[in-house]
Amino acid sequence: MSVELLENSLAWQAAAPVVRSALLDHWEDDGWRILQYSGVYRDRENARPVAVVFALDATAGRDTGDDPVVRVSYVDADSGEAVDVDVDELAAVPSRKILPMAG
DSSP, X not given: OHHHHHHTSHHHHHHTTTBOSSOOEXXXXXXXXXXEEEEXXXXXXXXXXXXXXEEEETTOOGGGOSOOOEEEEEEETTTXXXXXOOHXXXXXXXXXXXXXXOO
């Protein structure tokens, strides 16, 4: 259910051009569900592998009514340091094409 809530959020839509994997890891910490994906962040100079980490309000569910609170961070896969994301550059990255589901 957490993945479904996440993938319907504005945070997911903003980060989707960077995400390059399915869910890799998840855990709960201090009232948050943490979901980790791998990705590639491109800025003006280069592209680098990153972990895309979402924090989803652990109390969120389909029945809560409101959009869940979701936070997103990008962590350099090599150094483990947070990546400062230029929101304007991220918005300029074309979204990946959504493929139809089988069945």
